[in-house]
Amino acid sequence: MNLPTHILLYPKHFFIVLTILLASGCQPQLPEAARSGLVYCSEGSPESFNPQLVTSGTTIDIVSQQLYDRLVDINPDNGDIIPGLASNWQVSADGTRYQFTLRDDVSFHTTRYFSPSRYFNATDVVFTFNRITDPLHPFHMEGGGVYPYFQSVDWASLVKRVQAIDERTVVFELQRPDSSFLSNLTTDFAAILSAEYGQTLMAEGKTAQIDRLPIGTGPFRFREYQKDILVRLYRNDVYWRGDTKPGQLVFDIVPNNARRMAKLFTHECDIVSYPRVAELELIAARPDVTVQESTSLNVGFWAFNTQKPPFDQLAVRQALAMAINRAAILQAVYYGQATPAYGILPPTSWAYNDGLPAPVYSPAKAKALLTEAGYPNGFTMDIWAMPVQRLYNPNALKMAELMQADLAQIGVKANIISYEWNSFRQKLGNFEHDSVLIGWAADNPDPDNFFRPLLSCAARDSGSNRANWCDPLFDDIISQALLTANQQQRRALYLTAQQYLHQQQPLVAIAHSQRFQAISSSVSGVNINPYGGISLQHATRVEP
């Protein structure tokens, strides 16, 4: 049983093995599949192959830009909205009716499990968006019926109807004007699915397959997924934008940071997500690796479960906020590669409130506040630290250890809790935590993207509101800001919202970080989208 019997049984093979071992003096020629292929080392497994169902950046990076397209896209250089699958669009005067004209030359992927018989058309758009909102849609409940991003922006109550006027025209009717509507369509979550694939699966009775074996229109098509090992995509040779460079794209799943770097250095990976900021200098010093830096709209924060005592008390939240030494955190965790956060909105956003006071670090005041709140001897709490490295928080466990020491000074005993990433988020969604170190990276440049998905009542129900916070007053402010397209008015409202958050402290914003990507020097053409996932369509290996 434990002997490699196959070698004993096949002497011929054993001979081949031997010959190769003996003749292995020189590096053999790489096969074509390996030569044109690229390896992206990802920090985690995708949860699903349908971006509608997820919020995690890990999944978005692997799935969105590679497999799918959106109706409209964002110009990464200036944040303008540009055509995608929709070649142009008109908005009615009252801002409640959006009409899109679709391209007629786009085809869905042909794979081992599906061959499309027609081009992309309006039915696919209706199919895609009805899946989110219509409980009777045959695929609505696949994957649990939860569409976190769309729920957090209250999509279902906004969109009255999605209608196909003809093959190439589709109309969205809204209940009210919403200035963030188009921005939401550009996000990585608004990927367009194939209605024909859906029908085929229904006919075969295999509806569960739709998010496991994906069909999209993007530059790559799905080949295989080995859980926790790799995702393999092939080039979509008939991509409508043309010119997809890699013949094969492999996402090698390597959760450990050090090992991911090791793989970059040994050239087992071409592109590495989230290189550790601590090592940026080291990487930059190597001739075979380059570091790409880009601004990114994000915030790392410490959210309290505001429904759980004692975190339902404002004084306790304020005390905890004052007890932590951010300067130390910025140095030890971000290695100075981040700006301290005063509120959740980054300074690069047009709605940023620069009047917010700088956060105070004062264990003495914190202690006084705790005494005032009725906890003179402190209490015991859990800090949940996410197990993966994210842009907004490169090392949550380390941050938690620093905070643990800070909190001990005011008599609060903190336990650090961490689970594997998927169960971690699941448990967070059930609000099993006291407090959590996590954060948010924007999916589009609209400031609303920071407020509603993070702290609205709707987001609490969809589980992306980590503070478990629901305040009608706050919800009111941010809803009003959506009703107008006037940027001045919107800005004023968002300033108020930020001020209010500062008073209420449902979460403690810690830092806004830069996004880095470490890439093998032999690879060019990797585009980081500041508002979401990475695009690898144009990445190529330059032959030495």
Add this chain to the structure above:
Amino acid sequence: MSKFRLYLEENNRSPVKQLWREFKRQHSAMTGLVLFVSFFVISLLAPFFTPHDPYLQVDDLLLLPPSWNAAGLVQYPFGTDDLGRDLLSRMIKGTSYTFGFALITVAGALLMGLVLGALAGMSKGVKSSVFNHILDLALTIPSLLLAIIIVAIIGPGLLNTTWAIMLALLPQFVHGIRNAIDEELKQDYVIAYRLDGANNWHVLTRLILPNIWEKLTIMATMAISTAILDIAALGFLGFGAQAPLSEWGAMISDSLDLIYLAPSSVAIPGLLILTAVLSVNLVGDGLKTAILKRRQN
């Protein structure tokens, strides 16, 4: 195997002295013993040895290189970790966890093993036979696997690990002690003692224990080396000591992220584990040889 001897007085020394004489002759064993004693003393008195508080985070001394590096400070011989904690102090403190807890674990397992082994050794019949067969099988499962199984059930943590490894070591102790007792019971002097009217308790305490302690010592040293490796392995896997405890295996896994910036923070704790295990094994091997030689004399 008696040989002709000119100086008979040597045989009149007490067994312990003879053993020590034979042990002393082996340089490697003596080196091992010196190391072992140092580790033991450090693990007992760790708080008095640490130059700094092992948990104190010094914010402006993050990732200080070791002092042999030009950028290092002489006050921090091994440098600091990424939270500004002194690595030397952490490693000294870690001795208590990795080495100290291994000793406690083995002591516990030995005690339980003695009780169960004595019970099993003194009883006979079908009960004993079944018990023995089950033990044989439990023995074939490596202690680390058993420990992982137990930790999987009772959950991670240093204390749980200690229990798990204690339980995992138990079969080999029970087995060894049982067999040793069995062997002793066959001796003529035991039968003679019984004929004199001694009960089981007397036989066990007056005759058997004094005669099997050598075997016990060897068993214990072997078990200590296993226990150190297991505690460190579980710590490395994240099932043992939890942050911020500076158990050596956990320290290696903590430092994994820093493998490029501070390779010494991975290398040194591993070297410590190696040295600790080596010292125990050297003592064990030395004891074995010494006992063999003493018997031959």
Add this chain to the structure above:
Amino acid sequence: MTRYLFRRLFLMAFVLLALSILAFSLGYLFPGDVVQNLSGLRQIDENQRQQLIGYYHLDQNILQQYMAFLSRIAQGDWGLSFASQQPLLQEIKLLLPATLELASYALLLSFIVGIPLGIVAAFKPDSLVGKSISAIAMVGYSLPIFWWGLLLIMFFSLALGWLPSAGRIGVLYEIPHSSGFMLYDILQANINYRREALYNAMLHLLLPTIVLATFPTTVMVRFVRDAMLNVWEQNYIKTARAKGLNRGQVLYRHGLRNALLPVIRQIGLQFSTLITLAMLTEVIFSWPGIGRWLIDSIYQRNYPAIQAGLLVISTMVITVNMLTEILHAFFNPLARRG
């Protein structure tokens, strides 16, 4: 021999029974909801729960539940994994070959390297060679293998860049899955880059095999050396020497045969050690085997997977041990007593 065989098989059946009872009780010992732990389903609605209670005989007495458990195991319904929501048996079938492949090469290596070194060390125990072999074996015996693996990666992968640091084969090589044994699959596969893939897979195998083989090799060296030294003391060797055979002849005709007989038993013991150490090695080298999977399952508190993994690993270890015992007894009649 027949009687011995019978007794052993009976014992094994008894132990497997005990093991199944342990595995069965785990489902109840783990924290959380029993129905979830048994089925592996994450979300269970009331309707489903009633069905499952019926399916697992939870409304009946414990003996019936146990019988139901046995029949499920036999039928291959091992429940789902919490993490992936896929059938456990299917996952294990994919992972087990990777571990077995690694462990068998390491076992082979430990015998090929360990036995000759042990003989050499015993042949001239006090020479420089003999002493250095013993010293190296001592150090290898004391190495924490996770650290050893890291050191090798740091040196051969990172510093020199000669060998890959993780995985079974470069991810760009797409090898169709048939047996799960990588080298065999490559040889079977209908691909035009077989040679390169094979070479690549072997590069990936090198470091993990060496790391995994380190401990068993040192155990072999020490074991063979001690066994040889022991045999050397026996009277029949002295007789042989007295007959006038030279050292080499005695070693070959009398020493080796008798000293190596107990080595057969080592196969079983080493195998269980290997499976345990394989868990650490797989974690270090991201080797997609059952050990790493089990460790991950423990992190994720994936109770159904822990239960299934323990059942498979323990059964395997016990079976292999028992088989080698029997094999040993077959060659050595003395071992059939007791």
